[in-house]
Amino acid sequence: MDVTRTARTLAGSVAAAAGRVRPGRAGGAPPPQQTLTFTCSPADVLAAVRDAAVWSQVLGDLGRAELVAPGRYRFTPASPADAEGVDTELRESADAVLFDRSGDAPPLVELRVLPAPQDRGTEVELSLDLPVPDLAAGAATFTVLYRLRALLQTGEVPTITPQPSARPAQR
Amino acid sequence: MRALVWNGVDDLAVETVPDARLVNPRDVVLRVLATTTCGSDLHFIDGYLPGMLPGDVFGHEFMGEVVEVGPEVRRVRVGDRVVVPSFIACGSCWHCRHEQYSLCDTTNPNAAAQQPLLGYPSGGIYGYTHPFGGYAGSHAGFVRVPFGDVNCFSVPDGVSDVAALFVSDAAPTGFMGADFCEITPGDTVAVFGAGAVGLMAAASARLLGAGRVIVVDRLPERLEKARTVAGAETLDYTAVDSVQEVLRETTGGRGPDAVIEAVGMEGHGTGVQQKLDRAKQALRLETDRATPLREAILACRKGGVVSVLGVYGLTDSFPMGVIVNKGLTLRSAQQHGQRYVPRLLEHVAAGRLDTAALMTHELPLEDAVRGYEMFKEKQDGCLRAVFRP
Known part of the structure; x- marks a missing residue:
């Protein structure tokens, strides 16, 4: 048995697992990506995500977006309450929309589209570079992408806020 | 409004909660006329299924009268007597178009919580665990129904409330x-x-x-x-x-x-x-x-x-x-109710299917805790307890 090799493999696995639960990207690893298929066309998806109001709607409880100048967008997280917005610049290509931060930081938002097979619409890949552990970032990215698909396909974002319950805050 | 809520494992209570209301433009609000126990509720009441929060209003098998419609509701009218399948469908996603309504791609607000468990999240359901959406349920005076035009089915005049009720799920x-x-x-x-x-x-x-x-x-x-x-x-x-x-x-x-x-x-x-x-x-x-x-x-x-x-x-x-x-x-599958409800209402109206026979006990909502106890323990031959808010 190659103990050294086994130990290295084990250490690599532990490091990878740690990278999924600790904030920040280890070794410049890309942010988690989520992919869903939308029934609408690639053009419709790309057009929608140029609209800051669409981002605010799909971010919902997570934050908001605003157009601060032509081609310049500010994304502000919902918490903490005094969180500063992140200024970004829209960069587009035929199959992608990216919101770039200044300096060397990777794009805050990277959304790519490609036609889905069998006329199923559009495969949409989304990455959000969020300052949270990968597991949380992955869940948040999935939530945003799921909401975006719902909005584009139905005109609504699914929500249970507000709704009745017997929790003290709602009495 | 009064509602039956889950406060913990084997801990149910009828309490006063805020009224259900319209949230999205295609929502409908029903006054619940009849709502019933379901065996699948026992799994979270008994603590075998996680994902409920104390204070949740539960119940997913119901019928009622439309009392409010959102500005983009086209087919359903205030005053309609309707039955609603327990899974919420949008009617427009790939799965809904293929009549796989419980697999709806857009109606689960907590899809990210369910994705790791299933790989691909299901649609939302009323009054069940939060990975299934966390929507408020039907054991209440009123209930919000998203996508009312897709999920509300008019009950024919000759079909009683109780007979229609079981066309919701069972x-x-x-x-x-x-x-x-x-x-x-x-x-x-x-x-x-x-x-x-x-x-x-x-x-x-x-x-x-x-x-x-x-x-x-x-x-x-x-x-x-x-x-x-x-x-x-x-x-x-x-x-x-x-x-x-x-x-x-x-x-x-x-x-x-x-x-x-x-x-x-x-x-x-x-x-x-x-x-x-x-x-x-x-x-x-x-x-x-x-x-x-x-x-x-x-x-x-x-x-x-x-x-x-x-x-x-x-x-x-x-x-x-x-x-x-x-x-x-x-x-x-979980039920693709929207696919079957119209033909089931026809069977019931024509006397070919006796759904009303499923009700063994009819109780006011105030007695719903006792109703669940009877249902769970199968007391007095309880097959289904029906609550009238």
């Missing part, structure tokens, strides 16, 4: 289970479990042309319902050494052409495996007591269909080898 779930069996005229179908879903599966198998329907349970009053509601033969599993053997013998050694499992994770049974399951479930070492599921797989004829309607978590000792070596087809 009947379409049972009908779907029978539909999965691809029944050809004269087929023999066995149904494990004579709860409301099992009875509706048995009656539906008849409607779809089965020659013989054999319902397996242990409770005399439920077996009697199987005979009267579904015209089924019955088998008390506690009265025989082997259900498989009896089914094999009574079908000329072939076995039933299809078997519908309508029990779920808190199944009863006999034998060593059942005792082992009970112990492991009590110790939270497994989620399911799956004796009826295993029996269904073993009982089905070679090349037959096993249709699973019971709600399960992670089942131990799943006899995959039996499925492979007998060439079985295993089919399952």
